[in-house]
Amino acid sequence: MKIYLWSLIILALPILTFAQTLDFNPNTLNEIAEAEAKGYTARLLSPQVAPSEDYDVKYHRLELNINPAVRYIKGKVTTYFQTLEANFSTIHFDLNDPLQVDSVLYRGKKLSYTHSDMVLSINLPNALDKAVLDSLSIYWQGEPADNGFGSFEQANHSGAPVIWTLSEPYGARDWWPCKQTLTDKIDSLDVLVTCPKAYKAASNGLLRAELEKGTEKTYHWKHRYPIANYLVAFAVTNYERYTEYANLKTGRMPIENYVYPESKISAQAGTKNLIPVIELFDSLFIDYPFHQEKYGHAQFSWGGGMEHQTMTFIVNYGYELLAHELAHQWFGDHTTCGSWEDIWLNEGFATYLSGLAYEFLQPQTQNWYNFKSSRISSVLSRGDGSVFVTDTSSVGRIFSSRLSYNKGAMVLHMLRWKIGDEAFFQGVRNYLKAPEHTYGFAKTPQFQAYLEASSKQDLTEFFKDWYYGQGYPTYQINVRQEGDLKVIIRLNQTTSHNSVSFFEMPVPMVLTGAGGKTYEVRLDNTFNGQEFTVYPGFKITQAQFDPNLWLVARTSGLTVGTTDVKKGGFALYPNPTTALTRLVLEERAGNIRRVVVNSVNGALMNAPVQVLNQQEASVDLSALPVGDVFCTGGNGERVWVQNVVKN
Template sequence: MKQIILLMSLCISTLHIVTAQPQFKTQAQHTCADSRLLGTTRMAVATQQHMQLMNMYDVTFYGLDLALERNSAYITGSVTTHATVKSSPLSVFAFELHPSFTIESVTINGAQQSNLTRNGSDVSVNLSTIVAAKSKVVAVINYSGNAPNGGNAAIGNGFNTARVSRWGNDVTWSLSEPYAAYEWWPTKQVLTDKADSVHVAVTTSAENKVGSNGLLTNTLNLPNGKVRYEWESRYPIDYYLISVAVSDYDEYVQFANPAGAAKPVPVVNYIYKGSLDTYKNQIDFTPPLIEHFSELFTLYPFAAEKYGHSMAPIGGGMEHQTMTTQSTFTFTLTAHELAHQWFGDNVTCASWQDIWLNEGFASYAEYLGLQHYSADAAQSWMTDAHNRARSATQGSLRVPDTTNVGRIFNYSLTYKKGAAVVHMLRYEINNDALFFKALQNYQIKFGSGTASTADLQRVMEQTTGKKLGYFFKQWYEGEGYPVFNVAWNQRDRKMVLVSEQATTGKTPFFRTDITYQVQTTSGTETFRVRQTKPTQQFVFTVDGEVLGVTMDPENWILKEVNQIVKNSNLPVPDFAPIVSPNPVSGNFATITDLNFTPTTVVIFDRIGRKMGTQTIVQQENIQLQVSTLPAGLYFVQFSDGQQTRQVKFVKL
């Protein structure tokens, strides 16, 4: 969403650039997290009855024509809304506008209207002429007044002005997420009703620049020391992503060259006057991040227009479509807000209950961006994300009360647990090519529109062939995380491991794959198993004496490990699977001595990637098809849903 959270992101993982190579450092600044939710708890604006009236029409276009200054919250101008009436005739045109504004006139399809009713922010216009179903509506609303100063947006006011003391700049800006667009323009705050396009024109003093959505199509010098900036975007856009920022900015333009773009994508940065030397090195990461994310998620969604930044003192960032608003530039903040152009702007959550689809994926993009430059920095980021997610044992990713802004943008749940769940989904799929292909399919299928968590699940299942209902049930709807106690013992080459799982929240059990790293006198061996019940036994064949066991060494799973201990009293089975021949040089390997009847077999390579599955059709000697496997070391896992055994073999 807004990137208020961004702020948080930026505080938690800050990129300090002191040379040509990025230097990464993790910080913990709770004041940054606090700034994400300035002001009082915010409630949704429109009443249910008024929402029903607004949903009588679909918006196709917004045109904002405003007069603004960099040191004032006073707004005067007009907003033109084009819409299509739905299936019933339209007798009332409804919209939202804060009562601090005076409505000077309303014109519907060229006819001035006189019968207006205002109930707080709910405005109803009883039309002099009813508009037929499926017909077009053009509403022009002229208004003026001072924007309210109630701190009701996610990180402050919907429209604000302030002085940046460090640079001596006055700045005026908007920030509408989630319910504050009505604090600066007449609007319909419904997520699922995106406008097909938007024009934003702002008249201001000649020394100012105005940043907004899309392309700057015209700059007109006007009498009396005024200038008019005209921005146009032809991409679908949600109400809260329309923005303005006004100041005596310096302009710094870059270009990104993502694969598949018809031309370079301009990156237009409006930054505080005199600040370029301070921020340039950090801003310069934007084009390569656009190129990297385009490879991972699909081409930058607004490549025919631009990307960019307008600076404002918001204590973080807000992903306004094609021109993010940021208070500063750090690697993770910039990565987070940029990723929102895919997750939040191109595909917007259909309800604030699914805000994790915006914020969780944008937060995970911080990790992906760091991973592109430094594995250590990425791992540090994920460790911090898990720590913060574990601090929220109550509450799910699903937001049950979408009238509560504090709950919508809960930092530990929506941002950090959201990112952790995306990371676990990647691990669960266990195939990066399929994982990122699924993300691309999600962008393609729902781009320019909205989506729910159920939509994401369906795309993931269709792309990967995996059933993921259990995953989303426990991690999206569920609460808490698993806590493990592990005991192991060894006799000869046979090792037994017993994992006991408890939980911290209301979810009684988390079904999950787990990777165990076993250190022996002969080296390190890795086993990936699936825990399907609270207490489960696994049997491995190992070389050498076991020296220690590590659970989830690459930190994929949101969890807590109480202890991993050797228990010399733990019985070690007298049997273990045998592979013959081993090494395998032909097309088949035979498995004997399982001593139980497995139903499935899964083959993993030496780093835990799933290479294939087979359904068991014979109950004694099992024939494994290995002809398609390249040469290397493999692990075979057998399970009947209750017991699990694992054995390794070498393919020549």
């Protein structure tokens, strides 16, 4: 199936190549997670307070006056809304207290209002019926609260002032009157920013007009896709602007870049490498969700990046950071996680997609392998922790780089391994295309249902183990050859956390023989101690566990040996060995009564023996010197002797 997918990508995107190697940096993801956790703190410490679930926002027209040299905002917002209940007489907006409301206009007349405890309540002159479309305008100004969350920030870069917003779901009210919710997206939006004409303003959607008047200039941005409140943003400074283009399935689309003048060279070197990435994601998944408008970057001075819809705010132009934030346009902006418990649907996907950029676009490098190795090592650094967020009051847990990002990404990777490339990517496409998820919200059970439909597999156990459960498995693997063609593989497993007693997973292995012959096997491991019989067609000399890094797992031992029960009633494997060997008595030979180890001179050796069952015993040779020894097994009536090579 992977061959099919590669063929699909290569045929659709023949230009996906790089002129240079973009080296994997294992620290990038931690930096992304830390920056996003810092920014998202505002969401948790500032919950929604305005009772606003009785109306649906249809449209906002934001008109803002900004001077980046002065930390101040003055604006007007016109809101079109539709009532969801009858007898609608008061409309509520979220607005932080430091901001002052000058007036509210409704059908040309001023309305009365109250503004306290971060809630703006406006009294309508007459109650409205259900399903009525209406509008009003709010005028406000003030210095936004400096709460350290980055919702409205002023800074300097190389002596030039800059102001940007980083709203988050509960930070938008710090700078404009809005409805803060994760359940209602704004259907369409216009943002008009007036600033001194020495500066440029970047925002969502397409730049429709630049209107100069005296010493000021107004930038009119128009966005005609549904957008979550926290993804509305603007930034103002002395930007330099340049445009690149991506060739998507729907046609040629601009990528608008607003960068600090001092960063232009590094920005151009970085953003050109993102063009094949956006073309890749557009082909692997659904069309770029906002292809009728644009994608873009606006530089700011906050650590990491923020995936504002159609205009990511970015601190630098590192490859993985750019790919991660781009991926959020599909997973986070187009389809948004419906709760903090499901944050992995945003962050796990964005992390995994940055890895897919290495896999598909840099196959000649080690970056994809290094990406997976780094993610697995992060997860294995502790034995606990689920992808499912059990404590949504903890910012550190929600934005845990180990769990929400790394383990989330590897859960997707293991799902892909379990159900195959074709079913995985088709299931993800169906999930994104679903009407309820198109510019909407989703939770994990819905995602699971789409993968089950595409794969025709029941994934209940997988999600129970890997999403809700904690920890990971450790495998002990014994491989023994019987005769010239037959190989027996035995898998034993322990788990790092008691929330999962056993991880049911297909286990990949590669058997190697003389002359470089290889035989790949996929072992559907459903219970502990399970044995598999395979026929590679040659004598094996080596076995590898998961060489391509599909699984989040450890191995406590992988032993390879041969079995020849015809030599006298029992087998020893592995043989040779560096530590443990296992004695297996033929069932017809009775039960094990005694096992001893002697040197070639007949001296009794100190080799601990553990009888595992009536036919098997484990013999520990780790303390013995290198060389030949003899292992003797008896059933009380007969004894058998076999040579063992201790390496």
